[in-house]
Amino acid sequence: MSLAIVPGDRPPIARGVLLVLLTGVTLVQLSAITHYGWFRDELYYLSCAKRLAWGYVDQPPFSIAWLAAWCRMFGDSLVAVRSAALLAGLATVWATVAVARAFGGGRWAQALAGLCIAMSPIHRAMTHFYSMNVFEQLAWPLATLATLAAFRRGRTRDWVLLGLVIGLGAQNKVSMLWCAGGIGVGMLVTPLRARIAAPGPWLAAAIAGALFAPHVAWQVANGWPTLEWMHNAAAHKMLGISALGFLAGQLLVANPLAAPVWITGLASALRGRHGGEGRVFGVQYLAVFALLIAMRQVRVEYLGPAYATLFALGAVSFERMTAAPGRAPWRFAAAALPVAGLLLLLPLVLPVVSVDAFVRYQRTLGLRPATEERHHMGALPQHYADMFGWPEMEAGVARACATLTPEERRHAVIYVQNYGEAGAIEHFGAKDRLPPVICAHNNWWLWGPRGADGSVVVVVGARHEDEVRDFRSFTVIDTVGHPLAMPYERGLEVGVGRGLRFPLAGAWARMKHFS
Secondary structure (H helix, E strand, C coil): CCCCCCHHHCCCCCHHHHHHHHHHHHHHHHCCCCCCCCCHHHHHHHHHHCCCCCCECCECCHHHHHHHHHHHHHCCCHHHHHHHHHHHHHHHHHHHHHHHHHCCCCHHHHHHHHHHHHCCHHHHHHHHCCCHHHHHHHHHHHHHHHHHHHHHHCCHHHHHHHHHHHHHHHHHCCCHHHHHHHHHHHHHCCHHHHHHHCHHHHHHHHHHHHHHHHHHHHHHHCCCHHHHHHHHHHHHHECCCCHHHHHHHHHHHCCHHHHHHHHHHHHHHHCCCCHHHHHHHHHHHHHHHHHHHHHCCCCHHHHHHHHHHHHHHHHHHHHHHCCCCCCHHHHHHHHHHHHHHHHHHHHHHCCCCCHHHHHHHHHHCCCCCCCCECCCCCCCCHHHHCCCCHHHHHHHHHHHHCCCCHHHHHHCEEEECCHHHHHHHHHHHHHHCCCCEEECECHHHHCCCCCCCCCEEEEECCCHHHHHHHEEEEEEEEEECCCCCCHHHCCEEEEEEEEECCCHHHHHHHHCECC
């Protein structure tokens, strides 16, 4: 028998519970909001936000446009930028609670669903810094809510809303198409397949396609750079992962001690305990899981946005299973375990302790610094190491630029090796009025050499033998780096090259580096 409910049967929203959850998440995130420093990608996003377009080599435009508007209102300080991520994270908690309510969950189910997503390591980590990923975490449960409304009411405006959510979600991150495709597969293998013949799903698809079309047009106009970027990342950057490793990763990113909740949600959905609507989302999860396993060169967190819906389904099932008298201890355990799991893992996902304390903690757990990319590692995992060294790098570049004459400075550009370095020097260098930055990595390559004539180039990460060959004269001024940064960002020579031996504009096409 279907346990799906009609809109009028929904329990009241647990406002008090939601307020407590949102307050708790806010306090935890604020406790670490400026620790360690800017993340590499955040600095790149700030550069993108100064150059709005319908796309970028490594992402669609939504999160960048949002960041540009946010910075115009609140500034581009670290606290301001990360507050935007925090608000999106709070919205994800609300959306998860709303999904539990939509499936008939009462006060306790709503509390458990919200608690599980709040205690999810992937959610806590993604909410710490600004990126498209924090909006992806929100887009999936919003798509669940919109899909349920369309299934239950079938009104044109409900299908329009679903199309808007999917289209905007895809303009944030292309993987939103996995979410939409999983819903489609779920409809095909359940009795809801009859809905496909109705106008509603096609209307939603048309609206989503129309919203996504400007980004596709940008891709066409620029030679499909994202496909080249994805190919290069899979071939040269990402480490492959086995099916067993990917499954183990799911247990970790969603909180090992919260696994009983989402696994119960998945099982109950597939068994039809939440009606055909719930089964759609169980199939969605399995379909996307299978796709990612087949792709192999993926990150374990790619499936992270799916857990909000599974937590909600599992919380509703737990509420029903523990409704009888005498089962209160089960409810206590279901709520306490996710909290315990996050407390154990918190230093791994948020910089809540000093670096020395983190290294001791990591050693106590028997862990080594980790990455899912092909890099040598230092003392810290990559997501922390990439928060160190940027102000120090800019300071070294500023010292090199101080050696230039006023005439040289008018013609100079700063050449760096990757988008993190470029974003850092552009952001921190504003106070020192540094020359323009150029870089051949990802979207910086599309922005070109910015009219540089090659007469004076400040090079970061110079290899002396190459620069002596490329310039009529080259002088090393400084060496920059931070002992906690990624190894490839340490010990970088900063030098001044004068008289480039070849036209920079002509060589730019060969310098392209998408990864």
